[in-house]
Amino acid sequence: MNPALRQRLTSPRGLVTTAGALVLLALVVLGPMIWGDRATTTAVADRLAGPGAGHLFGTDELGRDILARTLVATRTSVLIALGATAISVLGGVLLGLAATVLPRPVRRLLAGLIDILLAFPWLLLALFFSAIWGAGTVSAMLAVGFAGIPTFARLGHTLAASVMGRDYIRAAQISGLGPVSIVARHVVPNILPPLTVNATVMAASALLSFAGLSFLGLGVQPPSYDWGRLFQEGFARIYVNPVAALGPGLAIVLTCLVFTQLGELYNQSGRRPSIVRRKAGAPPATQDGGPVAQIEDLHVAFPDASGRLVERVRGVSFSIQAGETIGIVGESGSGKSVTSMALAGLLDPTASVTARTLTFRGIDMTAPLTRTSRGVLGTELAMVFQDPLTSLNPSLTVGRQLTEVAQVHGGASRAQARDRAVTALTSVGIPEPERRVKQLPHELSGGMRQRVMIGMGLMARPKLLLADEPTTALDVTVQRQVLSVLRRTQRRSGAAILLVSHDIALISGFCDRILVMRNGEVVETLAAADLHEARHPYTRALIACVPDMTSDRSRPLPVIGDELPEEVPS
Amino acid sequence: MTTPAPVLLEPPPRAESRLSPRAAFVVRRLGRLLISLALVVVGTFLIVHLVPGDPVRAALGNSATPELAERTRVELGLDQSLPQQFAGYLGGLLRGDLGESLQSHRPVGDVLGQRFPVTLTLAGTAFAVAVLGALPIGTATAISARGGRHRILDLAVSWVIGILLAVPGFLLAVGLIALFSISWGLLPAAGWGDPPHTVLPVLALGLGSMAYLAQIVHVEMLRVLDEPYLTTARSKRLPAHLLYLRHAVPNMVTSALTAGGLVLSGLVAGTVLIESVFAVPGLGNTIVSSISAKDYPMIQGVVLVYALLVLVLNLAVDLVLLALDPRSALLEG
Numbered sequence: 071m072n073p074a075l076r077q078r079l080t081s082p083r084g085l086v087t088t089a090g091a092l093v094l095l096a097l098v099v100l101g102p103m104i105w106g107d108r109a110t111t112t113a114v115a116d117r118l119a120g121p122g123a124g125h126l127f128g129t130d131e132l133g134r135d136i137l138a139r140t141l142v143a144t145r146t147s148v149l150i151a152l153g154a155t156a157i158s159v160l161g162g163v164l165l166g167l168a169a170t171v172l173p174r175p176v177r178r179l180l181a182g183l184i185d186i187l188l189a190f191p192w193l194l195l196a197l198f199f200s201a202i203w204g205a206g207t208v209s210a211m212l213a214v215g216f217a218g219i220p221t222f223a224r225l226g227h228t229l230a231a232s233v234m235g236r237d238y239i240r241a242a243q244i245s246g247l248g249p250v251s252i253v254a255r256h257v258v259p260n261i262l263p264p265l266t267v268n269a270t271v272m273a274a275s276a277l278l279s280f281a282g283l284s285f286l287g288l289g290v291q292p293p294s295y296d297w298g299r300l301f302q303e304g305f306a307r308i309y310v311n312p313v314a315a316l317g318p319g320l321a322i323v324l325t326c327l328v329f330t331q332l333g334e335l336y337n338q339s340g341r342r343p344s345i346v347r348r349k350a351g352a353p354p355a356t357q358d359g360g361p362v363a364q365i366e367d368l369h370v371a372f373p374d375a376s377g378r379l380v381e382r383v384r385g386v387s388f389s390i391q392a393g394e395t396i397g398i399v400g401e402s403g404s405g406k407s408v409t410s411m412a413l414a415g416l417l418d419p420t421a422s423v424t425a426r427t428l429t430f431r432g433i434d435m436t437a438p439l440t441r442t443s444r445g446v447l448g449t450e451l452a453m454v455f456q457d458p459l460t461s462l463n464p465s466l467t468v469g470r471q472l473t474e475v476a477q478v479h480g481g482a483s484r485a486q487a488r489d490r491a492v493t494a495l496t497s498v499g500i501p502e503p504e505r506r507v508k509q510l511p512h513e514l515s516g517g518m519r520q521r522v523m524i525g526m527g528l529m530a531r532p533k534l535l536l537a538d539e540p541t542t543a544l545d546v547t548v549q550r551q552v553l554s555v556l557r558r559t560q561r562r563s564g565a566a567i568l569l570v571s572h573d574i575a576l577i578s579g580f581c582d583r584i585l586v587m588r589n590g591e592v593v594e595t596l597a598a599a600d601l602h603e604a605r606h607p608y609t610r611a612l613i614a615c616v617p618d619m620t621s622d623r624s625r626p627l628p629v630i631g632d633e634l635p636e637e638v639p640s
Numbered sequence: 641m642t643t644p645a646p647v648l649l650e651p652p653p654r655a656e657s658r659l660s661p662r663a664a665f666v667v668r669r670l671g672r673l674l675i676s677l678a679l680v681v682v683g684t685f686l687i688v689h690l691v692p693g694d695p696v697r698a699a700l701g702n703s704a705t706p707e708l709a710e711r712t713r714v715e716l717g718l719d720q721s722l723p724q725q726f727a728g729y730l731g732g733l734l735r736g737d738l739g740e741s742l743q744s745h746r747p748v749g750d751v752l753g754q755r756f757p758v759t760l761t762l763a764g765t766a767f768a769v770a771v772l773g774a775l776p777i778g779t780a781t782a783i784s785a786r787g788g789r790h791r792i793l794d795l796a797v798s799w800v801i802g803i804l805l806a807v808p809g810f811l812l813a814v815g816l817i818a819l820f821s822i823s824w825g826l827l828p829a830a831g832w833g834d835p836p837h838t839v840l841p842v843l844a845l846g847l848g849s850m851a852y853l854a855q856i857v858h859v860e861m862l863r864v865l866d867e868p869y870l871t872t873a874r875s876k877r878l879p880a881h882l883l884y885l886r887h888a889v890p891n892m893v894t895s896a897l898t899a900g901g902l903v904l905s906g907l908v909a910g911t912v913l914i915e916s917v918f919a920v921p922g923l924g925n926t927i928v929s930s931i932s933a934k935d936y937p938m939i940q941g942v943v944l945v946y947a948l949l950v951l952v953l954n955l956a957v958d959l960v961l962l963a964l965d966p967r968s969a970l971l972e973g
Contacts, residue, residue, distance in 0.1 A: 186675060186676045189950060190905070190947065191906050191908065191909035191950065192909070193910070193913075194909045194946055194947070194950065197909075197927060197943070198683065198687070198943055201687050201927075201931050201939045201943065202690045202691055203691075203692065204691075204931075205931065278808045282808070285913065285916070286912070286913065286916055288932070301811070305814055308817060308822065315814050315818075316815070316818065319815075322808075323806055323807055323808075323811065326806055416875055418786075419786060419788050420788065444877040445877070447875075448875075448876050448877035448878070451875065452875075453871075453872065455868055455871065455872065456868075460868040460869060461871070461872045462869055462872065463869040463870075463891070464891065465965075466886065466887070471872075474878065475878075478878055478879065478882065523872070526872075
């Protein structure tokens with residue numbers, strides 16, 4: 071047994087589910103043997119008794135014990151549900167596989183048919199088949215089973231089609247394997263796990279549907295009985311003894327839960343981790359005219375899959391002066407983006423942020439924000455993110471996304487904000503700004519969208535432009551344009567820039583001061599002009615990885631390994 | 641986890657590719673509706689013919705006289721050849737003539753006309769309740785769960801939703817009757833006509849769907865809340881109502897509506913059981929009694945109306961989606 075499955079089985083939920091499944095199994099096997107007599111013994115004196123010591127659920131009109139009948143009915147109810155599920159799964163998978171491997175015209179016809187059948191709710195299909203085969207146990211089981219075929223046909227089709235596209239299937243086809251062998255050997259084993267999970271869900275639905283049919287009088291016919299039938303009989307006397315209906319009803323619900331939980335157990339992925347949020351200790355140092363942002367001893371931790379906190383930023387300190395251009399460079403996972411997002415106060419709520427000081431314009435970013443400080447942040451801190459495809463809202467026009475800050479925080483009217491948006495777009499070099507403001511982001515190119523993001527920052531009076539890998543998702547020529555737009559923006563507004571990138575060449579060409587980060591720590595801080603004097607081996611290694619015109623192209627570029635010394639050798 | 645926002649895909653090349661993507665989508669949908677209609681007509685026609693054994697004997701039982709059996713056989717048109725019968729059935733449908741009930745001898749069309757509005761009202765009200773409840777609940781629980789500050793409340797809500805999902809409508813119906821009608825005597829347990837009579841059936845039918853939709857909205861909302869563009873919006877420090885209503889909700893409406901469409905046809909089918917529990921005189925009660933009585937013309941009529949309703953609703957949902965989000969026409973293969 072694999073360890074993950076064992077862990078799930080021994081979790082409280084796993085134990086309860088397993089116990090439930092075992093009880094269910096025992097009832098199916100032993101129920102009729104143990105309580106069979108009690109369930110069929112009629113006692114006219116005891117008829118229609120309410121719940122009491124002798125009969126926990128009461129008795130029916132022939133004086134038979136309803137609890138015993140409920141327990142005995144487990145076998146019929148569960149077996150019928152499983153039978154119907156088997157019909158759905160087998161029929162559906164065969165149809166779905168056929169729709170995958172048969173010649174193209176047949177394939178499309180089958181897929182179309184499955185689509186159409188899927189439009190009809192399950193119960194309606196079941197009623198259609200019931201209408202043909204009439205009321206009765208076997209016909210209702212067939213009806214429920216047949217009604218589930220389209221669902222599984224679609225599932226099997228989708229799964230098989232995705233497997234069929236893989237390389238190993240192509241390889242098998244080239245090696246001359248026939249379609250049937252490919253399906254048997256390669257497709258079926260690969261689609262089995264998701265099918266199993268869905269089969270357990272199907273079993274629960276089948277149980278419910280069949281109970282529904284029995285309740286309507288179209289399923290099991292007297293003198294046989296299942297939970298649906300017992301529920302119907304109980305419902306007829308609900309004013310006399312509600313437990314007679316609720317008892318079998320509870321059995322149905324609990325069994326459904328066992329079925330679906332078994333599937334979950336098989337399928338379950340990690341749950342959301344627990345969250346610990348700590349607060350910073352020191353009060354904010356309020357000032358105007360001092361540094362734009364100040365960070366002292368910043369620690370950021372995230373919970374991992376098991377809920378333990380893992381520290382990703384470990385004691386970072388630096389400050390940003392007005393108008394300064396500062397760059398953070400480091401490999402992915404070095405904590406550079408986390409640091410900048412912590413400064414902006416935009417980390418996930420799961421993150422635990424602590425710092426002696428973490429301020430932007432004197433606002434303590436570790437404390438809840440006041441209304442005023444929200445206004446300051448909204449207008450004076452501008453952000454540019456890595457992927458312009460996803461950082462603009464796809465369902466709002468460019469104009470709306472630009473104007474709202476001016477309207478919300480700046481108190482501008484709609485028309486004023488609109489004018490300012492056009493000006494902002496012009497200043498980041500977007501042609502036809504009047505037309506662009508009416509467009510949705512997907513109508514713009516990637517470079518254009520990144521300009522829109524920068525323009526968004528220009529809508530107010532930015533004091534700091536926080537650019538997190540602003541050019542990584544763009545191609546080289548567009549990268550240069552975006553950087554020069556950033557530079558122009560800075561000159562015009564006098565804002566400081568914090569540029570985060572993995573690209574030391576880009577950072578050193580753009581920034582005044584460079585912070586080199588590794589494993590959540592700043593390993594070296596130096597002026598861009600002094601880069602060639604870098605002392606830390608990691609910085610030197612980063613520089614060495616950048617090829618220039620004099621690099622020996624017959625030799626591979628150096629790779630930064632883990633064996634790099636952690637401390638600076640002097 | 642962030643999934644990339646759906647990017648414009650090239651529409652697959654098709655015969656009608658000269659049409660605009662939207663028009664092509666509508667044409668494809670109408671084409672599918674026609675094929676589905678044809679299937680439904682053939683399917684309902686075949687009900688009588690797929691019955692194992694002799695449908696007339698099945699309907700009348702062994703005690704019926706041979707004369708009555710023969711008369712019924714002629715009435716059902718079973719004395720004619722199969723193509724003749726189908727032509728007759730189709731002609732009748734086009735004239736609006738669905739035959740006569742074997743039991744009450746009333747025209748099937750009249751009975752349907754009387755019962756259909758009841759079922760439509762029930763399903764429609766339940767749908768409205770489900771959607772109007774699910775949107776705020778799903779949105780609020782997602783925002784709350786992401787913040788992680790009201791963990792007890794989050795857990796309680798997710799338990800209630802889980803229970804509503806696990807309990808099928810007709811069991812919930814009986815539970816509601818036990819509480820509201822028997823224990824507290826607040827609402828009537830059966831019947832139809834005035835507002836008090838509609839409350840319990842609508843709740844029993846709609847609550848499960850509401851829980852399902854709320855779950856979809858919850859998951860979709862969590863996805864949207866993790867999108868980079870929401871970080872952009874947060875960086876603007878907008879008031880909460882703008883952040884969520886303007887930036888988040890529009891981006892999950894499409895998927896919520898798609899799920900809503902599925903729920904709608906599920907609700908239509910769900911009326912069968914709920915009507916049976918609350919003795920509501922709608923299509924559901926009609927189909928159950930006519931299946932038990934093997935009243936084939938009536939069965940055919942009700943199945944036809946149910947199927948039509950489902951098809952029309954599906955088409956309507958597709959068209960609404962198209963109007964709200966033009967990209968849905970392109971993403972659909």
